[in-house]
Amino acid sequence: MIPMNSGASTRKVLEVEGLQIVARIAGHDYIAIDNISFSVAQGRARGLVGESGSGKSLTLRAIMGLLPANVRVTSGAIKFQGQDLLAEGGKYRKSVLGTGISMVFQEPSVALNPVMKIGKQITDSLMQHSDLNRKQARERAIDLMDQVGIREANKRVDDFPFQLSGGMKQRVMIAAALACGPELILCDEPTTALDVTIQAQIIELFKKLRSELKVSLLYVTHDIGVVAELCDAISVMYSGRIVEQADDISKVFSHPHHPYTKALLSAIPRIDGPIQRLKGLDNTGPSLTQRSQELAPPMTNVEPGWQIAPFEFADLDDLWSASSHE
Amino acid sequence: MNKPIFEARDVSVTFNVGRGRNKSQVHALKRVSLDVNEGEIAGLVGESGSGKSTLARVAVGLQKQNSGELFYAGHSLPKVRTLEDRRKMQMIFQDPYSSLDPRMSVKQAIFELLDTHNVLPKEKRLDRCKELISLVKLPESLLDSRPYAMSGGQRQRVAIARALSLNPQFLIADEAVSALDVSVQASIINLLSDLRDSLKLSILFISHDLSIVRLLCDRVNVINLGEIVESSPTLSLFDNPQHAYTRQLISAVPKLDAIVRDAN
Numbered sequence: 123m124i125p126m127n128s129g130a131s132t133r134k135v136l137e138v139e140g141l142q143i144v145a146r147i148a149g150h151d152y153i154a155i156d157n158i159s160f161s162v163a164q165g166r167a168r169g170l171v172g173e174s175g176s177g178k179s180l181t182l183r184a185i186m187g188l189l190p191a192n193v194r195v196t197s198g199a200i201k202f203q204g205q206d207l208l209a210e211g212g213k214y215r216k217s218v219l220g221t222g223i224s225m226v227f228q229e230p231s232v233a234l235n236p237v238m239k240i241g242k243q244i245t246d247s248l249m250q251h252s253d254l255n256r257k258q259a260r261e262r263a264i265d266l267m268d269q270v271g272i273r274e275a276n277k278r279v280d281d282f283p284f285q286l287s288g289g290m291k292q293r294v295m296i297a298a299a300l301a302c303g304p305e306l307i308l309c310d311e312p313t314t315a316l317d318v319t320i321q322a323q324i325i326e327l328f329k330k331l332r333s334e335l336k337v338s339l340l341y342v343t344h345d346i347g348v349v350a351e352l353c354d355a356i357s358v359m360y361s362g363r364i365v366e367q368a369d370d371i372s373k374v375f376s377h378p379h380h381p382y383t384k385a386l387l388s389a390i391p392r393i394d395g396p397i398q399r400l401k402g403l404d405n406t407g408p409s410l411t412q413r414s415q416e417l418a419p420p421m422t423n424v425e426p427g428w429q430i431a432p433f434e435f436a437d438l439d440d441l442w443s444a445s446s447h448e
Numbered sequence: 449m450n451k452p453i454f455e456a457r458d459v460s461v462t463f464n465v466g467r468g469r470n471k472s473q474v475h476a477l478k479r480v481s482l483d484v485n486e487g488e489i490a491g492l493v494g495e496s497g498s499g500k501s502t503l504a505r506v507a508v509g510l511q512k513q514n515s516g517e518l519f520y521a522g523h524s525l526p527k528v529r530t531l532e533d534r535r536k537m538q539m540i541f542q543d544p545y546s547s548l549d550p551r552m553s554v555k556q557a558i559f560e561l562l563d564t565h566n567v568l569p570k571e572k573r574l575d576r577c578k579e580l581i582s583l584v585k586l587p588e589s590l591l592d593s594r595p596y597a598m599s600g601g602q603r604q605r606v607a608i609a610r611a612l613s614l615n616p617q618f619l620i621a622d623e624a625v626s627a628l629d630v631s632v633q634a635s636i637i638n639l640l641s642d643l644r645d646s647l648k649l650s651i652l653f654i655s656h657d658l659s660i661v662r663l664l665c666d667r668v669n670v671i672n673l674g675e676i677v678e679s680s681p682t683l684s685l686f687d688n689p690q691h692a693y694t695r696q697l698i699s700a701v702p703k704l705d706a707i708v709r710d711a712n
Contacts, residue, residue: 136488173629174600288496317495317656322700325682346700348657387605391633391659393701400663407553 132205135306135338136162136185136223141179141198143184145410151273152410154193155180158364160357162306167332167339169349169371171386172359175407178342181359182308185340186225187215200304205332218319220247224299228311230291240294241267241279248301266297270327289320296327300335309341315346346390350375358383361407363418369427379430417432452519453618453650454484454507459516460682474501474650476502478674479516484618489644490652492681493658493667493697500654500675504622507652508539520618531565538611542623546601548595554606555574555591558613565614578610584639601632608639612647625660627636658701662686670694 143155155177162168181196183189185200185207191300200207202222207215224247227233235243242268260279267275270293292312299307304391309328312323324349331337341353349356349371356374357367378384379384388401407413421429449639459676461477476499484490494500505511507518511531541547548557560579562568568576578588584605591706595603604624611619613711621640625633641664643649655661661668670678671695678691689695 173631198615287677318658318700319495319696322702326703345702347704350704351702359586389631389659390704391634391637391663392704393659393662393698396705397663399641400637402631402633402638 129303133164134161135164136203136340137199137201137204138185138429139182139199139201141181141184141200142193143180145191146195147411147434150411152413153415153417154410155362157198158357158359159198159421160355160364160367162338162340162355163369164305164338165332165336166355167341167352167353168355168357168448169330169346170340171344171346171349171360173344173386173407176359177362178359179310181429182340182342184217185223185308187212192287200351220304220305221251221302223306224304225308225310226292226295226299226301226312229315230288231283231293232316233295236274236283239280239282240286244294244298244301246301247298251302259344262301263297266300267294267299269293270297270368271323272297275358287320288316289323292316292320292324292380293327296324296331299371300331300337304337305334306338306340307391309343311343312341312347314343314345321348328352346386359387361413362410364421364429364441365431365433367429368424373428377425381433390446420439451486451521452483453486453521454652455519456480456482456503456507457517458508459503459513459518461499461506461511461516462552464670475674477506480671480674480676481575482669482676482679484652486617486650487644487648487692488666489653489664491641491661491668492654493656493661493668494671495631495656495697496708497673498671500656500671501622501712503671504539504620504654507620508537509534534565535565535614536616536624537618537620538614538616540604540607540611540621540624541621542612543594543627544600544607545627547607548603548610550595553592553594556607558610561610561613563603567614577612580613583612584609598626599632604628604632604636605639606638608643612643616649618650618652620654622654623656624653626655626657633660640664658686658697670697 139159141155141158142153144151145154153263158181160168170178170181184195195208204234205214244261244263244266248254248262254262264275264279267278272278272290272293316324328339329352332339341349341362343349354371356371357364357368362383366374366378366383368374374383378387385401391400419432421431423429458479459477459479460479463474463476465474465675466472466515468616482504492503494502497529506513512527525533531626555577558580559573562576577591581588581591586602586605625636628636637660644651655663665682668680668682669676670691672693678685678694689698
């Protein structure tokens with residue numbers, strides 16, 4: 123685990139407050155994300171964990187302003203360095219995307235342009251935001267590639283994505299995300315498509331970037347192991363809500379309070395520790411159109427910096443009973 | 449119990465790639481030997497491109513080997529399989545979204561297999577379906593559903609029910625739980641483990657996920673670049689890995705910290 127930067131850096135880079143997102147499906151509005159609040163402090167990493175359909179990627183997309191046409195933010199605020207990204211039709215967001223906030227996607231082979239040299243892709247955003255000439259941009263691309271651990275960067279800079287392996291492509295994505303020196307990188311399952319050994323390298327790279335560049339990470343994944351290695355804060359999402367979150371990840375891991383967090387932790391096969399039967403559930407929450415449309419009740423503090431949602435939901439009980447016959 | 453039900457002996461597969469000047473050969477499998485004993489779940493782990501899926505395809509006859517031999521219960525398997533050979537071993541694929549025909553209901557999907565192999569009179573087919581669907585712990589009401597109306601976990605259960613419909617003794621699960629969410633993944637792992645016990649199945653479980661393999665398998669084979677580099681009983685493989693590549697793989701798996709105690 124990365125040592126916490128002591129005291130000095132409790133400044134919040136990202137604050138999400140009471141975010142509600144509504145999706146319009148076949149003429150009806152459904153609440154996709156309800157009343158979620160969390161923050162990312164400078165130089166820290168928060169893991170946003172959940173299974174398919176829990177709303178973790180949607181949350182990330184709302185921050186980036188990449189919501190699909192039928193989905194909109196209906197209330198709440200998303201603040202970057204204290205300023206609301208949603209205000210004035212997203213004018214402020216436009217000015218910080220790329221420079222203050224950047225994003226790394228899950229599938230580097232999909233996210234990269236197959237017919238553009240990688241050097242150019244890395245500096246694309248940089249060229250938008252500064253007046254570097256082409257030669258300088260190329261130098262900068264080589265620097266960045268060095269920084270993310272691509273060997274022989276001065277040769278590789280003219281390669282096309284198909285000439286690189288999956289891990290190298292993801293490094294290129296990360297180099298592009300770093301190009302304008304962002305304070306916050308949003309990561310959408312960046313290692314899910316990679317082999318474990320490559321995943322370990324990318325996690326090391328993120329750790330290095332955190333300690334050297336003091337970038338903050340909001341890291342969306344379903345893989346709790348990755349979160350345990352990389353993040354110091356965690357928010358667990360289920361069915362469009364945050365059910366448990368803590369600024370100190372180890373508390374949630376050693377004493378999870380919410381039944382869903384417990385279920386999730388006991389469903390994970392471990393590489394260390396005793397070999398025991400897992401507790402399986404057979405679905406990952408009601409689909410969007412079948413969810414309760416009641417507003418989420420506020421979360422309660424277990425202690426400062428650790429909140430849980432009240433858990434009398436009937437749907438969670440159903441999950442437990444569905445698994446009990448096994 | 450220790451009789452092998454499936455054996456691969458010195459199996460090699462070579463693919464020709466490129467054309468003209470760029471023509472070359474890729475050795476997907478290099479003299480691979482592997483045993484799966486009766487009633488055993490044998491793991492096959494490796495990273496992408498290691499040849500693990502090629503081995504699965506060779507085992508069920510979807511891919512011909514260039515050299516080497518395969519045995520089922522001591523008998524050599526021919527390169528062209530008869531229906532009877534195919535009944536003995538069945539495969540479960542990674543993605544139940546694409547391995548099930550979207551236009552067929554669960555019932556039809558199972559009927560198709562029973563009819564092709566002509567193993568049951570028509571009037572007994574429905575009973576068999578019900579039996580299978582309860583074996584994989586799904587409600588009978590699902591028999592008339594189509595894949596789009598089911599969750600990922602339910603679909604994978606249907607794929608397993610279908611694979612079991614011909615009473616195979618040997619199943620090959622190629623990344624069968626990789627596309628599923630963790631909680632659903634756990635229940636499918638439990639199901640496979642239960643089926644092994646109740647039906648005395650033997651399973652070749654192919655995965656890139658070492659933590660799952662550790663939990664489920666009796667024996668683990670590690671494959672790298674087309675070669676089996678280590679084959680040991682699960683406990684000794686994880687406690688005392690012999691090959692450098694195995695050690696590298698194990699150390700790459702993200703670990704929940706030591707502070708993590710049992711969630712319950």
